[in-house]
Amino acid sequence: xxxxxxxxxxxxxxxxxxxxxxxxxxxxxxxxxxxxxxxxxxxxxxxxxxxxxxxxxxxxxxxxxxxxxxxxxxxxxxxxxxxxxxxxxxxxxxxxxxxxxxxxxxxxxxxxxxxxxxxxxxxxxxxxxxxxxxxxxxxxxxxxxxxxxxxxxxxxxxxxxxxxxxxxxxxxxxxxxxxxxxxxxxxxxxxxxxxxxxxxxxxxxxxxxxxxxxxxxxxxxxxxxxxxxxxxxxxxxxxxxxxxxxxxxxxxxxxxxxxxxxxxxxxxxxxxxxxxxxxxxxxxxxxxxxxxxxxxxxxxx
Numbered sequence: 001x002x003x004x005x006x007x008x009x010x011x012x013x014x015x016x017x018x019x020x021x022x023x024x025x026x027x028x029x030x031x032x033x034x035x036x037x038x039x040x041x042x043x044x045x046x047x048x049x050x051x052x053x054x055x056x057x058x059x060x061x062x063x064x065x066x067x068x069x070x071x072x073x074x075x076x077x078x079x080x081x082x083x084x085x086x087x088x089x090x091x092x093x094x095x096x097x098x099x100x101x102x103x104x105x106x107x108x109x110x111x112x113x114x115x116x117x118x119x120x121x122x123x124x125x126x127x128x129x130x131x132x133x134x135x136x137x138x139x140x141x142x143x144x145x146x147x148x149x150x151x152x153x154x155x156x157x158x159x160x161x162x163x164x165x166x167x168x169x170x171x172x173x174x175x176x177x178x179x180x181x182x183x184x185x186x187x188x189x190x191x192x193x194x195x196x197x198x199x200x201x202x203x204x205x206x207x208x209x210x211x212x213x214x215x216x217x218x219x220x221x222x223x224x225x226x227x228x229x230x231x232x233x234x235x236x237x238x239x240x241x242x243x244x245x246x247x248x249x250x251x252x253x254x255x256x257x258x259x260x261x262x263x264x265x266x267x268x269x270x271x272x273x274x275x276x277x278x279x280x281x282x283x284x285x286x287x288x289x290x291x292x293x294x295x296x297x298x299x300x301x
Contacts, residue, residue: 020234021134023088023162042284046298047129051090054127054300058096060140060242060249061128061293066285067249068294069128069141073099081106081117083151085161091131094123095141097243101198102144112192113185116153119166121145121235127297130285140249142240148186148233170207170233174274177211187215193238194222200251203229203237206268213261223259228268248293 030049033041047068058071072093077084082102084092094102106118124141125131137143147166156164169182190212194202204212206228216223229237242249258264267273287295 020165023086025088025159025162027088027090039286039288041286042130043287043290043294044130044132044284046287047125047127048132050125050127050129050298052126053093054297056297056300058243058245059293060095060142060246061297062140062248062291063250064137064140064143064239064252066290067128067139068290068297069093069095069124069139070293070297070300071096072124072126072128072141074126075099075102075120075123078155079103079106079117081109081151082120083117083156083161084120085147085156085164086121087158087161089122091122091125091138092120093126093128093141094144095240095243095246097198098123098142098144098240101196101240105193105196108192109189113188115150115185115189117151119147119149119151121147121166129290129294129298137239142242142249144238145235146238147235150185166234168233170205174207175269176207182208182211184215187212190226190236191216191219191222193236194225198240199225199238200241201237201239201255202226203232203239205230205233206265208233208236209260209265210269213259213265216259220259223261224255224257227255227260228265248291 033045035041036046053072054070056070060069061067073096075084075092075094077087077092102120109115109117122135122138122145124138124143128139128141130139148169149167167181169177169186171178190202190204193199202225204226209226209228212223212226242251
């Protein structure tokens with residue numbers, strides 16, 4: 001049963017690999033839906049067409065993979081210690097608490113590991129909710145993908161932000177990290193983020209988790225928050241806990257007390273996990289599956 005559960009998780013996050021898909025310099029608006037009020041309309045089609053946040057008090061509503069966000073803020077595309085990637089996706093939105101956290105974290109990065117700053121991938125859509133491509137979670141405005149590539153000491157061009165790829169830290173056989181790419185700076189950054197009290201989870205590729213377990217030394221209590229998940233070999237995924245003022249936000253269970261190394265991690269490297277057979281696609285989520293409040297978020301002017 002444990003292996004089946006892990007396989008289900010890996011399938012649900014397989015789309016995270018799409019995070020390295022290239023963007024476009026000329027994004028075009030999606031065509032209008034013929035009948036957006038049809039209860040069978042996938043929620044991702046509705047939320048994917050919302051181009052601005054709901055002008056409401058900031059709240060995260062629901063669960064990370066089944067919810068929405070009201071009153072979202074945008075992370076500016078340029079900061080002194082961060083740059084946003086894949087601008088054409090319009091996914092640099094989040095709960096104001098997430099935006100403030102990322103700004104604070106990026107300012108610390110030069111002291112943490114010597115990088116000039118962070119390259120920031122997908123956060124959420126302007127109103128959260130399911131996405132047309134790429135993620136099962138990122139629906140509450142509390143998730144952020146951080147590239148495993150240091151920010152350069154110059155401003156990237158728009159073309160670079162849409163087309164360049166992050167660094168793949170995982171070896172070709174998927175069993176461990178590539179020693180030519182994985183560095184102590186990655187370990188230092190993940191350790192520092194894990195120690196932040198706002199952070200509830202960090203997701204990395206199992207091979208990266210294996211390297212962290214091996215290299216952590218005696219200081220290991222931070223490892224518990226770092227969980228293995230497929231698709232996270234180019235970036236790591238930060239998940240914040242439910243913020244104050246969001247009574248309808250549901251946090252996930254606390255991570256296990258153990259550090260997540262040893263036999264529990266080894267299961268991820270079984271052949272059926274490394275090379276899973278394609279599963280049957282799940283039916284798309286409709287508005288009926290989301291909290292009722294998300295309908296008000298969606299239709300707000």
